Amino acid sequence: MPQLAPDLLARARLRRAEVPPASHSAVGAVERDPLPLLHASSGGRIARLVPLRYGRMRSSPFAFFRGSAMLQAHDLAATPYSGIIQQLCGDAHLANFxxxxxxxxxxxxxxxxxxxxxxxxxxxDLKRLAASFVLAARYRSVSRGRIDDILDRLGRSYREHMREYAGMSALDVWYDRISYERLLERIDDADAHELVKKSMKKASKRTHERLLPKIAGKVDGGWRINDELPSLFHIFEAQTLFSEEERRVLLGSRLALRQKLFDEYLQTISISHRELLQRFSMQDLVCKVVGVGSVGTRCMVLLLTDAQEQPLFLQIKEARPSVLAPYVPQGRSEYANEGQRVVVGKRLMQAYSDIFLGWSHAGEHHFYFRQLRDMKISLDIDNFTAPLLEEYAGLCGWVLARAHARSGGLAGEIAAYLGGDDAMVDALRQYALAYADQAERDYAVFDAACCRGEFVALDDGEFSEVLRRS
Structure with missing residues (x-):
């Protein structure tokens, strides 16, 4: 392990005296009613999709946690903080790796x-990740003792890798990447090793070319994406989840919307990538319902094809203000367009970012662009065993340390604050267990409100049935 500079250690001693690592076990401002915050978080979303959002959140405490990031942001604002401010992921739960x-x-x-x-x-970020591991482990009926092991693995992995990054040059940190081949070299658990290999094989098949015939077909000489309510649908046609007012705000027609978004987006990417996109023709634009917390936001898919009719799918995702924005102690985002905020954050924190990242807006709505499907893969954590969760915690701790070291250039500051003991690891474990208890209490309040009819919550099957009847 590298030796940290004396000045960093001196500043760390001051910070640790002012905000001891043990103080990070505090859960924050949890003496509040979660329901008004949940109601507020649905403001400005597509009204007809809000019941689906609530339905997905209602499926488990972990799903509720995924969809209610604003609650933890509110609560963290009242906790002690280290004084080190930098770019965060903002929603670093374990399913977002x-x-x-x-x-x-x-x-x-x-x-x-x-x-x-x-x-x-x-x-x-570290606290949100730790709490997510507790909720996911409880969902899998993992014992308390094993949960402690998972949290210790996470905290120590973050600390040890941050110390490694503190000893690296700025360029070495910037260029560092965690490939699946590197994961295979470091994983000892046989089941985890096999899971990574299977994920690599699956990812190789998740390409634009394979996606095209699955979701689109030829119509009048061009390609048209198939409507599959509620997941995919055309915005400006009879069978849609958008109101007349919503369609008016989005410029009233598919052609106008996609041209407005695309023209502005082109000015936010490099000249070379702009030239590359000139070799594609726009074919179709649809709305796509994604995830848990994002349900109800305006997320679209733009299909383009080249001269050989090979496809490129671009996701155009609405960017709303970050849930952290009202609560961070300082360092507010400087970007007027929320899509630009997302793009800059991705470029700072990811080892390599999508070459088609850019941003745009339509009316009062901000958007960012990225490829929809380019060997993207998420591990199926719903079926993880306790040993797999522990291995995964170590990997996520490594990734988060790399992302933080890259985005802020403050690896030395953070490593010095963490120190070489388990004080922060112990505090993180206590926090995660206590906050998971709070998330489960919030979930119970939310579930009771759904039973009373205060929140209309429909799962995917129920929502599809309502659409069929309407």
Whole structure:
């Protein structure tokens, strides 16, 4: 392990005296009613999709946690913080880690969701990740003792890798990447090793070419994406989930919307990639319902094809203000367009970012662009055993340390604050267990409100049935 500079150690001693690692066990401002915050988080979403959002959140405490990041952001604002502010993922739960291809077609393991990225205290990402592991482990009926092991693995992995990055040059940190081949070299558990190999094989098949015939067909000489309510649908046609007012805000027609979004987006990418996109023709634009927390936001898929009719799918995802924005102690985002905020956060934190990242807006709505499917893969954590969760915790701790070291250039500051003992590891474990208890209490309050009819919550099957009847 590298030796840290004396000045960093001196500053760390001051910080640790002012905000001892043990103080990070505090759960924050949890004496509040979660329901008004949940109601507020649905404001501005597509109204007809909000019941589906609530339905997906209602499926388990972990799903609720995924869809209610604003609650933890609110609560963290009242906790002690280290004083080290830098770019955060903002929603670093364990399901937001996965694989995707670099421009050289190397499969990388990294953070993959930055909708909430924002400057803030580095430990907020670590705390959200730790609490997510507790909820996922409880969902899998993992014993308390094994959960402690999982959390210790996470905390120590983050600390040890941050110390490694503190000894690296700025360029070495910037260029570091965690490929699946590197994962295979470091994983000792046989089941985890096999899981990574299977994920690599699966990822190789998740390409634009394979996706095209699955979701689109030829119509009048062009390609048209198939409507599959509620997951895929055309915005400006009879069978849609958008109101007349919503369609008016989105410029009233598919052609106008896609041209407005695309023209502005082109000005936010490099000249070379702009030239590359000139070799494609726009074919179709549809709305796509994704995830848990993102349900109800305006997420679209743009299909383009080249002269050989090979496809390129671009996801155009609405970027709303980060849930962290009202609560961070300092360092607010400087970007007027929320899509630009997301793009900059991704470029800072990911080892390699999508070459087609860019941003745009339509009316009052901000968007960012990225490829929809380019060897992207997420591990199926619903079926993880306790040993797999522990191995995964170590990998996620490594990835988060790399992302933080890259985005802020403050690896030395963070490593010095963490120190060489388990004080922060112990505090993180206590926090994660206590906050998971709080998330389960919030879930119970939410579930009771759904039973009373205060929240209309429909699972995917129920929602589809309502659409069929309407």
């Amino acid at each position: 996965g694989g995707f291809a670099s421009p050289e077609r190397t499969l990388l393991f990294d953070l993959n969701d930055f909708d909430e990225t924002h400057p803030g205290p580095w430990e907020w």
